[in-house]
Amino acid sequence: MELLKKIVEAFGPSGREDEVREVIKNEIAPYVDEIKVDNMGNLICRKKGNGKKLMMAAHMDEIGIMVTHIDKNGFVRFAAVGGVYPQNCVHRAVKFENGTKGVISGEGKTAIRDWNADKMYVDIGAESYEEAAKMVAIGDMATFCSEFIVMGKKVSGKTMDDRVACYALLEAVKKIKECPNDFYAVFTTQEELGLRGAKVAAQVVEPDMAIAVDVSSVGDTPESNIVDLTLGKGPSVKIKDASYIISPQARDFMIKCANEAGIPYQLEAASFGGTDTGAIMLTGTGVPSATTSIPCRYIHSPQETVHLDDVENEIKFLVKMIETKV
Ligand code: CO
Numbered sequence: 024m025e026l027l028k029k030i031v032e033a034f035g036p037s038g039r040e041d042e043v044r045e046v047i048k049n050e051i052a053p054y055v056d057e058i059k060v061d062n063m064g065n066l067i068c069r070k071k072g073n074g075k076k077l078m079m080a081a082h083m084d085e086i087g088i089m090v091t092h093i094d095k096n097g098f099v100r101f102a103a104v105g106g107v108y109p110q111n112c113v114h115r116a117v118k119f120e121n122g123t124k125g126v127i128s129g130e131g132k133t134a135i136r137d138w139n140a141d142k143m144y145v146d147i148g149a150e151s152y153e154e155a156a157k158m159v160a161i162g163d164m165a166t167f168c169s170e171f172i173v174m175g176k177k178v179s180g181k182t183m184d185d186r187v188a189c190y191a192l193l194e195a196v197k198k199i200k201e202c203p204n205d206f207y208a209v210f211t212t213q214e215e216l217g218l219r220g221a222k223v224a225a226q227v228v229e230p231d232m233a234i235a236v237d238v239s240s241v242g243d244t245p246e247s248n249i250v251d252l253t254l255g256k257g258p259s260v261k262i263k264d265a266s267y268i269i270s271p272q273a274r275d276f277m278i279k280c281a282n283e284a285g286i287p288y289q290l291e292a293a294s295f296g297g298t299d300t301g302a303i304m305l306t307g308t309g310v311p312s313a314t315t316s317i318p319c320r321y322i323h324s325p326q327e328t329v330h331l332d333d334v335e336n337e338i339k340f341l342v343k344m345i346e347t348k349v
């Protein structure tokens with residue numbers, strides 16, 4: 024749990040994944056044969072094997088905001104970095120890379136339901152442009168600043184999307200006993216801006232099969248939209264989202280692995296969202312690919328919430344796939 028907390032709390036908006044990468048790199052180093060960082064900042068870790076190339080990918084970046092303007096009274100205007108939903112930002116705390124903290128609010132004359140990035144600002148406590156400009160600069164990024172909390176078998180905090188999957192992939196790598204595939208655990212960058220890191224990582228690795236590990240929205244809270252995914256019932260085999268449709272080879276491989284290892288899983292078909300699979304699948308001559316997700320409540324909020332049983336089952340699922348010949 025301490026390691027999950029550490030990975031979740033690391034600062035890493037899209038394009039500034041350095042801190043997350045350092046934590047993962049130090050943890051994974053004793054368990055892999057090769058580590059490289061490509062020009063996009065993807066962390067590519069190889070465990071050598073004689074078989075085909077199997078790549079798994081989890082994204083390191085989180086959503087955030089970027090300073091675009093500081094007004095004369097010291098209030099900071101910003102642009103969204105990734106899918107920042109105004110309703111999740113109302114009077115929430117954020118933290119910049121240099122430690123400056125602030126509260127997000129919006130223009131008083133505009134109803135909260137009409138807030139968008141243009142109507143919102145960060146109050147960093149400054150009282151003038153001059154004071155604020157000493158604290159933050161144009162282009163600086165901030166991310167949600169929230170508490171990592173344990174609620175029975177559930178945990179909640181910022182960046183479960185997608186650090187809980189980074190954690191699961193890292194833990195899976197630690198447990199590998201046999202390696203029949205040439206295996207690559209890849210921790211990608213800039214997913215939240217449109218799967219940018221994965222696109223390059225897949226060209227570097229040239230996998231024969233790829234599986235992205237991410238989180239997915241659930242339909243198990245009061246009066247929620249109909250989504251056939253529930254916290255605690257196991258990781259998903261994601262059939263589709265807005266970025267891809269599963270490859271038959273990947274689907275058969277995943278379901279065979281889950282059944283053989285007795286891992287509970289949920290079939291998921293989403294009409295929205297995207298994962299690294301959408302980019303990886305379209306590289307080279309095409310890559311048989313799929314996603315497995317850890318069910319998650321309140322995605323892209325400061326308190327993304329997952330079930331620890333799902334995390335454990337995802338780790339077992341990944342280990343089984345890594346140890347099965349593609
Ligand atoms: Co996301």
Ligand code: ZN
Nearest residue numbers: 184185237238
């Ligand atoms: Zn994600």
